[in-house]
Amino acid sequence: MVEVAPAPLTMKDYRSEVKPVWCPGCGDFAVLSATYKAMARLGLRREDTVVVSGIGCSSRLPYFVKTYGMHTLHGRALPVATGLKLARPDLSVFVFGGDGDLFSIGAGHTPHGAARDIDLTVICMDNSTYGLTKGQTSPTSPLGRKTKSTPYGAVVQPLSPVLLALAFGAGWVGRAYSAKPKQLEDLIVEAYNHKGFSFLHVESPCTEFNNTYNYFDALVQDLPEDHDPTDREAAIRLALTEEKVNLGVFYRDDSRQDYRSKIDAWTANRGQPFDPVAYLQQYA
Amino acid sequence: MVEVAPAPLTMKDYRSEVKPVWCPGCGDFAVLSATYKAMARLGLRREDTVVVSGIGCSSRLPYFVKTYGMHTLHGRALPVATGLKLARPDLSVFVFGGDGDLFSIGAGHTPHGAARDIDLTVICMDNSTYGLTKGQTSPTSPLGRKTKSTPYGAVVQPLSPVLLALAFGAGWVGRAYSAKPKQLEDLIVEAYNHKGFSFLHVESPCTEFNNTYNYFDALVQDLPEDHDPTDREAAIRLALTEEKVNLGVFYRDDSRQDYRSKIDAWTANRGQPFDPVAYLQQYA
Amino acid sequence: MPQSDLVIRLGGEGGEGVISASDMFTAGAARAGYDIFTFRTYPAEIKGGHAWYQIRIGKGKVGSLGDAPDILVCFNQEAYEIHKDQLRDGGVLVYDPDQVKPEANGHNHKHYPVPMTAIAKQQDFMRGKNLILLGALCQLFGLEPAELEGVVRSRLARRAELLQKNLESLQIGYDFAKQNLVKDDPYYLPHIQKREGTLVMSGNEAIVAGALYAGCRFFAGYPITPASDIMEAMARELPKLGGVMLQAEDEMAAASMVVGASYGGVKAMTATSGPGYTLMAEVTGLAGMSEIPLVIVDAQRSGPSTGMPTKLEQSDLNHALFGGHGDFPRVVIAPGSVEDCFRQIVRAFNIAWKYQVPVIFLSDQSLSHRTESLQAPDLSTIPVYEREAPTAEDLAHYARYKITPSGISPMAIPGEKNGMFVSAGLEHDEYGHPDLDADNHVAMTLKRFRKLDTLRAELEQEPLPLHGDPNASLVVVGWGASEGAILEAVDRANAKGIPTVSLHLRVLNPLPENQLRPFFAGKKILVVEHNYSGQLARHLRATLGIVTVNVNKFGGLPFTAGEILARIEEEARG
Amino acid sequence: MPQSDLVIRLGGEGGEGVISASDMFTAGAARAGYDIFTFRTYPAEIKGGHAWYQIRIGKGKVGSLGDAPDILVCFNQEAYEIHKDQLRDGGVLVYDPDQVKPEANGHNHKHYPVPMTAIAKQQDFMRGKNLILLGALCQLFGLEPAELEGVVRSRLARRAELLQKNLESLQIGYDFAKQNLVKDDPYYLPHIQKREGTLVMSGNEAIVAGALYAGCRFFAGYPITPASDIMEAMARELPKLGGVMLQAEDEMAAASMVVGASYGGVKAMTATSGPGYTLMAEVTGLAGMSEIPLVIVDAQRSGPSTGMPTKLEQSDLNHALFGGHGDFPRVVIAPGSVEDCFRQIVRAFNIAWKYQVPVIFLSDQSLSHRTESLQAPDLSTIPVYEREAPTAEDLAHYARYKITPSGISPMAIPGEKNGMFVSAGLEHDEYGHPDLDADNHVAMTLKRFRKLDTLRAELEQEPLPLHGDPNASLVVVGWGASEGAILEAVDRANAKGIPTVSLHLRVLNPLPENQLRPFFAGKKILVVEHNYSGQLARHLRATLGIVTVNVNKFGGLPFTAGEILARIEEEARG
């Protein structure tokens, strides 16, 4: 019998039968669509791909993708994905989360996810608000912003996801914008291709509670041509001082060993079968 | 009747009747003693001072100080102290925690504590291990270190508390070393005097499970003379690139408004009494 | 028989005006002096999806959402399909004929088409659609349009042009109905007289009002449906009172902050729903162990896990009673109505501060957002307690965790010169010093639990909250939001000659066992709950050794009085 | 009567050799072929503070730590003060005369001074102090010094010089006792024959062995007393087997990682103690809702809050049964002994994987670290289950959450081409798609709980774990670590003519109700627990409607058989 190579998958093949529930114009549509395209470009096998998310508008994304998926708990997508990827290194694992999910309730996991350097592609869909709970401030909301939870204006300085990811030691850090879908798609591809923990920050406006398209349209720019993405110090300096919103690859360290490579190097004889009788004999 | 001014308190007055339970030589003794001295120098009124901690060897500290104190939960000292200081701005509130307490289980609170900029003095007693649970790796343990939980060597890159505090936006960041008690004391005084969130990282060796005195003795140095502690970028660069262990004030922003100043500015008429009848009338 | 109340249900696409039209109609009816009771349910979707709203408008207290609706208002075909079978026999259907094609029906439904979309288009003011509908409803069912006008005016006070257009649309709808629809049904609002002192509030609003009254001056929270608007109201109100509201990074932080504030002597609370409340269990244990007052509102929603965030369920009682490792005392309180939200949250603060224990306040999704009309509470009947502060004698050699007969130890707060102590989550002696001795742990455990005994003795003094025939041998036990439906069912059962009494518990732990044991003796005990497993029933069985008949509903919608009545009748027969 | 066993207690300053001397003596006795059972308790302090260790050495199974010690070994005066009143009448005191000044006593205690410090000083080898003591103990009570020599040799195999000095000290101690102490007491180890196949293990070690046998290849944890060494052993063992152990940043992360691994089809677990387990409640709910196998070991310690980290308590059952919001199915298992740790953890994995539910394994501080001798389990009697994988037919139109009569839906894992689905913590339909419809929630809730019914039916097939006189009308119900003490008390009661039977439950939820109801009928039911509130008793009362007599001990120390016997006698009289 002759094996016929299957036709390559197209973006449509990654679309699930569940219709997205987002509001018209929501930035998350662009992230979803870029994800379909990136997956097709990467030629990911759908059954070997898992999309993990927490809870939030953005975290509804797995339902709309025709791969395996997990819609977990608010803030816990990263540790769930960590366990999955460590147990099943053969899988491609994506993590999608909101700014609240990854930097508020999940803020304790993000530094460790980055420091561990497990081969995950993490995409933070940042709308600087809590979309699903209808518009409170989030860790990335600007000073002074009036919301339902800050009727007199926000008094807490925003956290910068890109700066934090860099400080935590992530090996690949980039930023995209929902209104620049092609670049977004390219960056998802690049983030995925990085071996180890990659963190893509996406400015993804919430049309319902924090419509920032105009704001970002005026502020985004590509990273300076002369930025050397292998220079962590430069990347951090950029993230620290930016007045404009830079898009592109802030940092990339292709030389590092990810977690898996390190643990595989420990013991040559990994993967012996368990011999219970011999094991118990140590207690004899 | 003539009011006689009370004699100023001395370091002994801050010592409680509970005897420290740490192992001989533990770095935490130095932190405790520097705290007594700093409190005496600052002339803190004991009844207006609260020392809050989480759980760990280091977090036993409040029991040994003759002020108010709270020994809370592993990782939650910072939010507890936040609530206390916001409710009682008249109090002096200190937070003591281990590297595990503040950067592992409490890692989600530290960025928000810093970003909020509430007037707390946070002291991280870092021994790069979990002392109380007898020597597992902690978030600051170096790569390759063999511990009970990493018998083949640690594969996770350590987090840098100083770098992180800076990235989170803390307004005062410094580092001390238990074996340099005078500088430690001075830095506690300075951290306290900063209005807003101040973060002092103390290298405080665990003689029982991770005796690093020799290691640090060889590596510590004062921050370069020409370091400008008001330059956040420079502070971050230093924290990022240090091969030696720099001691002193990394960063200090005296110009900022802390959380309290900001919220006090919101409404001129804060502090009206509650009129329940009038309040309910809005629903009539 | 003249109607003493009307039940109107409105259904359509979420975000398309169903909720706001319903809100306005409710407000208009309340202004006119009617008693009202509402229920709303949202879709799972962020935007869109099916939403519906039920309003019961009556004369004299209406405590539940009624049985089958008398009037069904459909914004679209989906709403019609979903609700048509629930409309009562002989009921009225109001609909937009461009959106809804009703079938011929076998239920004698009366059909009134109101082409709201078409008329709005004709007026070139699409946003007037809802007002057209409301105008028509006023005409059809006898609500003075002036009342709705008042509502529109107060909502759009600052937008003159929009206001004018809205008022015109209202009038057009009214006129349309007058000229084109032939009223041929018995449904009219009853005649009433305007009353003074009536408030219209939601459960969440009543919780905020009560907490502020009880002295709450610090709030930390994290957004979650259906509790978020408690936090949002606190954000607005507390600063005016010199207090602070802080949105925390998560629920563990929120509860921890409350513990910090409370240790500082400031009354404080947090509010959340199931997923957040689960995360607060460790902090609750700390409060129990270190005897720091803690008030947590859990506005329950349908679980487990993320579950059904916008749906009603009462399935967090188990966690409230038993969540968290180790044995520690805690108090659980559940309000029965919007007014009760006010009273019980004050009680929650009183108990938390008097007994220095965590108090869990179990509200639920239907109470959170339903509105009820109520008489302004007589505040002179609602006392506010403070902590027991140490006396000079206590302070001479202050022991924070002094072992006392009541279990309560006087609580010093920072600033008190001779009261210094370290609050401890570790086991400790009377002075708060670490102490892991067996006898000490036993003594301290007994001391902590003795507080519940002292409280129980206090609660035994209160009469049991009974309704109906106190001598009946059939008792309906309930908790939380279903009170109105249960009371109505009990009244109807008694009217039908089935002697029935209800017991609607507020304090679910500790229970007034000395009263309950004799009360329950010899009775058939129905326990009505919105959950699968019968959590209160289990608690009662374990505590009192009784046998219960469990009446459970757990699809996410509230009991109607009729459903409960049916079970009463069944049990009375059986 | 010749002693069939000896109970030795050693007490002194933590970190000063009490624990290590005791460990070596235990190991020597086990090598000699004795059955052993140990209990240890640590101080609260990080270093120092009082620690003690009890060893029971016998011929034939010893399942508890015995009543009063026959022999008390005191390293310092504090130890003497704390323990002297517990030494049995006529018992033996061994002590360092430079540290301890015993009083004249009225209990006929025999005193043997062993100047271990002085002799060690004389030898100029202070580290030999313990060995001197051990040598003396061998001589006094008849343990072959060759056995201890073997222990020393294996521990110091790689440090020749130290080994030599240690062996010398052992001999010196032996000789000292022989020459200077006049044996004048009846306490001798019984004569025995060496047996084959005996293992000496702690509970934590047995859990690790069992988990690996069950197929566990992923572990994530966070350090906490007394569970940390499970994690540490996994860190050593899993990499060899191609598995992974990860120290997480906290317990929420650890449990989440296990859920992730488990979704990936790899058997996985975590282990913690009360404070950490409390933090895992939300993840447990997720596992319940999204039907992902989850095994959590909770090595209970004394609570609440930080409580007494080094002390025994069984007070997390409530949280295991009821922690977390919402109604979801979960299974709770508690092992009764070290050997049972092995068997029951395998069962925990089997149930988690067969039923796709969270399984909580409630061990406790005493089981974690006590050592017992046991026969190597016959592995052919311990099956290992796997998940039910979808068939080709299932995969033709795969429904992950298919509603089935058993409640179990075949579980696909990534890599399976036609099995793609999204696991959901949100309520969902059979395909895993979000669905907040009332009927769907009802159907899904019933489906999820049906799994417990199916499991219950399976468990009903197992005979009840009874011991003693099956016709007795007095039953002692217990769970967890107290099994040995209960069995011994039951044997002694029956020997005394009080017909008694024990029921030591392993699976605490669901309960085999059909067997338990008739079994309990007409019996007096004592429920023996290490907690204040009687958590198992409450569970039994609520589930079965029985009346219980609660026997509780909660100071942090284990029941002795004598204490339980006393309560049996009291109840038999009463």
Ligand SMILES: Cc1ncc(C[n+]2csc(CCOP(=O)(O)OP(=O)(O)O)c2C)c(N)n1
């Ligand atoms: C433990 C817990 N707390 C709170 C919530 C309620 N909640 C759901 S999503 C969300 C935040 C949403 O913000 P973000 O993560 O930024 O996602 P977005 O909706 O903006 O995409 C919150 C607070 C929850 N589901 N679980």
Ligand SMILES: Cc1ncc(C[n+]2csc(CCOP(=O)(O)OP(=O)(O)O)c2C)c(N)n1
């Ligand atoms: C929720 C919870 N998890 C785990 C523990 C156990 N525990 C106590 S202290 C500690 C870590 C100690 O490390 P660190 O914070 O660095 O303090 P140190 O003892 O090193 O000073 C742990 C894991 C606990 N008490 N509570």
Ligand code: SF4
């Ligand atoms: S609320 Fe905001 S984030 Fe959520 S779907 Fe709507 S636009 Fe998007």
Ligand code: SF4
């Ligand atoms: S274990 Fe380490 S950190 Fe803890 S008291 Fe001892 S030396 Fe200090």
Ligand SMILES: [Mg+2]
């Ligand atoms: Mg967001």
Ligand SMILES: [Mg+2]
């Ligand atoms: Mg540490």
